Amino acid sequence: MTVYLIHFQTNLHHARHYVGYADKVNKRLAHHRDGSGARLLAVCNERGIEYDIARTWEGQGRNFERKLKNCKNAARYCPVCKQGPAREYKPKDKEP
Numbered sequence: 001m002t003v004y005l006i007h008f009q010t011n012l013h014h015a016r017h018y019v020g021y022a023d024k025v026n027k028r029l030a031h032h033r034d035g036s037g038a039r040l041l042a043v044c045n046e047r048g049i050e051y052d053i054a055r056t057w058e059g060q061g062r063n064f065e066r067k068l069k070n071c072k073n074a075a076r077y078c079p080v081c082k083q084g085p086a087r088e089y090k091p092k093d094k095e096p
């Protein structure tokens with residue numbers, strides 16, 4: 001399993017990240033994109049909030065995902081947040 005961290009371009013309520021895990025992250029992201037994945041990301045879709053995977057941890061699973069979620073400070077692990085606003089963030093193109 002791979003744990004992934006999704007960064008939103010703008011805040012949704014107070015959330016700016018989503019942490020999940022999947023066997024195939026790209027496939028999972030495609031589900032998020034079409035609204036059949038996580039509810040939080042479906043709301044992002046509805047509101048036109050762009051997001052993309054900021055970081056992945058291969059070979060990790062549910063326990064690590066829990067740990068990250070409980071930490072409530074995913075920004076600490078997020079390379080996009082760490083770069084700060086000076087660097088332009090370009091989301092990758094949608095997977096086909």
Ligand SMILES: [Zn+2]
Pocket residue numbers: 007008016017054074075078079080081082
């Ligand atoms: Zn971030």
